[in-house]
Amino acid sequence: MKLAGLKSKENAHEESIWAATWVPATETRPALLLTGSLDETVRLWRSDELELLVTNTGHCLGVVSVAAHPSGVIAASASLDSFVRVFDVDTNATISTLEAPPSEVWQMQFDPKGTILAVAGGGSLSIKLWDTATWKLVATLSVPRPEGSNKPADRSGSSKFVLSVAWSPDGKRLACGSMDGTISIFDVARAKFLHHLEGHFMPVRSLAYSPVDPRVLFTASDDTHIHIYDAEGKSMIGAMSGHASWVLSLDVSPDGAAVASGSSDRTVRLWDLNMRAAVQTMSNHTDQVWAVAFRPPGGTGVRAGRLASVSDDKSISLYDYS
Template sequence: MKLAGLRSIKNAHNESVWAATWVAATTSRPALFLTRSLDESVKLWKSDELNLERTNTDHCLGVVAVAAHPSGVIAASASLASFVRVLDVDINASTATLEAPPSELWQMQLDPKKDPSHQIRIAARSLSCQLHGVLMGDDLLVAQCTALFSVFDVARAKFQHHLEGHFMPVCSLVYSPINPRMLFSASDDAHVHMYDAEGKSLVTAMSGHAGWVLSFDASPDGAAIATGSSDRTVMLCDLNMRAAVQTMSNHADQVWGVAFRPPGGTGVRTGRLASVSDDKSISLYDYS
C-alpha cells in the first residue's frame, strides 16, 4: 500500500484549518470534502479537483469541529461561540442552530442510525468536561477523559467498562469500518492503539511520529490507518504489519485533520486521502 501526492491547495482558508471530513456521495453528486477553519468559514471542495464548490459563513467565531452524516445530506459544525449549526449540504444553508454547553465543542459525530430527514442525534465533547474524544458505533458510545476510555451502552444509557493504555490525552477515536469490535485511538503520547472494545483489551500499539498524534482515520478497506501529527507529517500504517510504511511531508505546520474518502458515487476513482494543517493548506493523496 502507498500514498501518492495528487495536489495541494495553499491558503485554502485565511486562518489555520483545524479539521475536515468527507461528505458522502449522493445520487445527484459525488463526494465533497468539507473543511473548517479559525477564519469562521466552512468550505466544501470538489472531490478530485479540490476546486472550491461553496462556502458557508454562518458562524461568528472560528469553527473548531465538523461532522457529516453518512447519507451525505447534512453536516454539522461547531464554533468557539458555543453554537452548533446543522447544514443542508446541497442548498448550502443552515437548517438548525443548537446552543452548546458553556464551552466550545471540539469534536462531534452524527448518529449514523438516525434518518436525518426525521431526526438527528449528535455526540460531542467539550472542554468544560475535559472530554477529549467521543464516538458512536454499534449502539456503543465511547467517551475519553484524559487517557481513560469510558464505554457506554447508548440504548440503556449505561456504563459498560473502561479501556486503558495511553499515558497522555487522546485526540481522536475511530472504529474499524470492517470490524465493529476494533477501536483505534490516537494520543499526545505519539502512539496509536488498537483495542477490542467489547473484550476490554489492548490489541496493539503503533508509533512513528516525533510529536503528538493530532488526527487519524481508518481506510474504508480496513487495511490501513493514516495519522496527522504536530511533527508536520502524515503517516500511513499497515494494520497487518502493525507498523508505519510511509511518511508524507506536504505540510509546513502541524496536521490537524486526515480523512479517507468514503466509497460510493459514479465517475470517481477510489482511494483518496486528504489532510489539513495549521499552514492553511489542504493536501490530497491517492491511496492504493
C-alpha cells in the same frame, strides 16, 4: 498499500484548518470535502480538483469540528462560539442551530443510520446526543472517573475534558476520548456507561472504529502513540509508534487494512494494520496536521481511494490511496 500525493491547495482558508470530513456522494453529485477553520468559516470542496464550491460563514469564532450525515444531504459544524450549525449541503441553508454552554462543543459525529448527532461535551464531561429529526437533546452520557484512578483530581475537571467521539459501525457503541488519556465506552441503546479503556496518559484527540470489525477501536494521543483496543473485551491488542510528537488525528481506510494519522510533527503517516507499522510518511505540510480523512466509497465512476489532510499551515492535501 501506498499514498501518492495528488494535489495540495495552499491558503485554502485564511487561518489554521482544524477540521475536515467527507460528505458522502448522493444520486446527483459525488462526495465533497468539508473543512473548518480558525477563520470562522466552513468550506465545501469538489473532491478531486479541490475546487471551492461554497464558503459558509455562520460562526463567530473558530470552527473546531465538522460532521457529515451518512445521506450526504446535511452536515454540521461546531465552533468555539458554543454553537453547532446544521445545514443543507447543497443549498447552504441553516436547518438548525444547537446551543451549548461555553467549552461544551468539541468533536462530533453522526451515527451510521443518521438518526443521532453525538457531540463531545468538553468541560461538561459528557457526550450530548441530539435527535436529527427534531434537533432536540435526547440524552447526555456522563463520563465517570476511572475506578482506582491514581490520576490527580483536578478541581476544574479539565483533566476529564471530553475531546473526541466515535460511533461503532453497527451504531451500538459510542467511544469518547478525554484530556487525561482515558477512553470511555457507552451502550447507546441503554444510555449506559460500560467501561474505560486505559493505556494513554495524555489527551486522546481522535479515535475511530474499524469499519470491518465493530469491536476494534483505534485511538490517537498526544503521547505520540496509536493504540488498538478490543473495545468490548477492554483490552489493548496493539500499539503503533513512530510520530515524533502529538498524534492529533487518525482515520481508518474503508477496507479496514490501513490507518492514516496526522501529527504535530507535521507529517501524515500510513500504517499497515497487518504489519502494525508505518509504511509511508508524507511531509508536504509545514505545520501540525489537525485532521486526516479517507473518502467513503460510493458515487458513480468513483474507483480510487482518497485521503485528505488539513493543517495549521492553511493548506489541504489530497492523496491517492491504493
